[in-house]
Amino acid sequence: MGDQIFYEYKDTRFGDGITLDYYRGEYSLVSAKKGQDDKIYMQWCYPQKRGENKGPLEKSLPWKIKLGDKVEAVKAMEFFLKQLKDNAPSPDNMPIDGPQEDNVPF
Secondary structure, eight states, X not given: OOSOEEEEOTTOSSOEEEEEEEETTEEEEEEEEEOXXXXXXXXXXXXXXXXXXXXXXXXXXXXXXXXXXXHHHHHHHHHXXXXXXXXXXXXXXXXXXXXOGGGOOO
């Protein structure tokens, strides 16, 4: 894909953001940081094992969300963009009948 496409979050002190990655025919959004050298560093994680032993795997992997091939990735991003625009809660449309800070049950 050539140069990495990186989006840096607003008001971040540590260069936090996400990058669009292309690997083996699949697009993914990957948690990343921009270093002081302006290089993009993907964040890595140790996924959980399946089965009875739910400890972490020995091998780390990029912390990513797979989107699929280009056609599927565009469909997925358009779907979530529509959800954000139409339905997602925001400070302007959040219900005010939820728990108040002084009524927290712990």
